[in-house]
Amino acid sequence: MGFGGFCPLPLRLGGDSVYGWTAPQHARVCADMVSSKRAQPLAWITYSHVSSTITIEAFHFIPGSSAAFRPTATHISTGISEWALVPAQSDAYDMTQQVVVRHVIASAHHTGTCRCLTIELTTPTLFYVRLSTATGAVCDGRATVALW
Amino acid sequence: MTAINGYPAWVRASDHTTYGGDLNKKNWQSQGVVDARTDVDAAALCRLAEDLSACSRTCPFGVISWTCVDTPTPGVPLITAVNLMTGIAIVDYSGDAPPTGFPSAARNGTGDVTFTFAASYSDAYGVAGAFSPVHALAGSRTSGAYATAAISGQTVRVRLLDTADSGVSNSSGTLMVL
Numbered sequence: 001m002g003f004g005g006f007c008p009l010p011l012r013l014g015g016d017s018v019y020g021w022t023a024p025q026h027a028r029v030c031a032d033m034v035s036s037k038r039a040q041p042l043a044w045i046t047y048s049h050v051s052s053t054i055t056i057e058a059f060h061f062i063p064g065s066s067a068a069f070r071p072t073a074t075h076i077s078t079g080i081s082e083w084a085l086v087p088a089q090s091d092a093y094d095m096t097q098q099v100v101v102r103h104v105i106a107s108a109h110h111t112g113t114c115r116c117l118t119i120e121l122t123t124p125t126l127f128y129v130r131l132s133t134a135t136g137a138v139c140d141g142r143a144t145v146a147l148w
Numbered sequence: 149m150t151a152i153n154g155y156p157a158w159v160r161a162s163d164h165t166t167y168g169g170d171l172n173k174k175n176w177q178s179q180g181v182v183d184a185r186t187d188v189d190a191a192a193l194c195r196l197a198e199d200l201s202a203c204s205r206t207c208p209f210g211v212i213s214w215t216c217v218d219t220p221t222p223g224v225p226l227i228t229a230v231n232l233m234t235g236i237a238i239v240d241y242s243g244d245a246p247p248t249g250f251p252s253a254a255r256n257g258t259g260d261v262t263f264t265f266a267a268s269y270s271d272a273y274g275v276a277g278a279f280s281p282v283h284a285l286a287g288s289r290t291s292g293a294y295a296t297a298a299i300s301g302q303t304v305r306v307r308l309l310d311t312a313d314s315g316v317s318n319s320s321g322t323l324m325v326l
Contacts, residue, residue, distance in 0.1 A: 002176020025168035028153040035233035035290035105287035
């Protein structure tokens with residue numbers, strides 16, 4: 001089965017690797033797509049926290065990476081920030097689901113005296129990040145956070 | 149049951165051709181898309197195949213969150229959530245009694261846990277693929293603790309330590325493996 005104007009959807013599996021999409025290829029797509037969706041990070045955030053200013057330097061989020069999707073970052077005190085995600089998000093087809101974060105991993109960037117980082121997930125959409133020196137004192141710094 | 153191409157995503161062996169891409173893929177008789185609402189053309193399928201291949205190269209195999217059980221009575225770590233490529237667990241389980249297909253966890257000491265993964269997992273079609281952790285990234289979710297991870301064969305040992313390198317009691321962490 002070929003692709004094109006004379007072959008409208010539903011796309012029929014079959015043919016060869018040049019003109020078609022075979023059932024074994026389609027089956028592998030389905031299995032690996034599901035596998036990847038289970039384990040793919042929901043979001044990546046890289047930010048800096050200097051004095052009371054938090055700057056999101058890079059943000060990638062499965063529903064979208066534009067400014068409209070960014071979490072709200074709040075300065076709590078030196079090195080400590082609160083991050084709030086929008087609790088529901090829609091995909092490109094307007095399918096809406098609750099955002100439920102269950103895992104967070106973060107790493108401090110080796111800038112200035114900043115070495116360590118801890119992160120606390122308090123609700124499915126709210127977490128706190130604490131940047132510290134090697135001796136545990138809170139400090140300004142830069143970090144990357146991954147969410148699932 | 150249908151035959152299936154290739155190996156599961158965690159084997160990291162798939163490329164665009166596994167998913168139906170082909171450098172010479174063509175629309176039949178060079179007839180392109182007439183209506184984007186009804187037609188899928190060769191170019192779109194090639195992009196889908198390559199992008200899925202790209203995602204499956206770097207997607208983590210799994211991410212695990214847990215809480216150590218150190219005081220008042222030392223016990224088996226409590227696993228609070230697991231996302232594996234093979235399935236998701238969102239109900240807490242004891243590290244010594246994992247649901248089928250999920251990693252076990254054993255306490256080594258205060259804030260010190262070893263996770264054990266199977267050497268092979270199967271996908272939704274029953275195709276088995278070998279797994280052995282090669283990347284591990286651990287993070288602390290307890291204030292005042294930092295995390296280290298060490299891979300050894302099928303196990304990953306994670307320690308949640310304070311600034312004096314002592315294990316932190318009842319601490320929580322998250323581990324990502326690939």
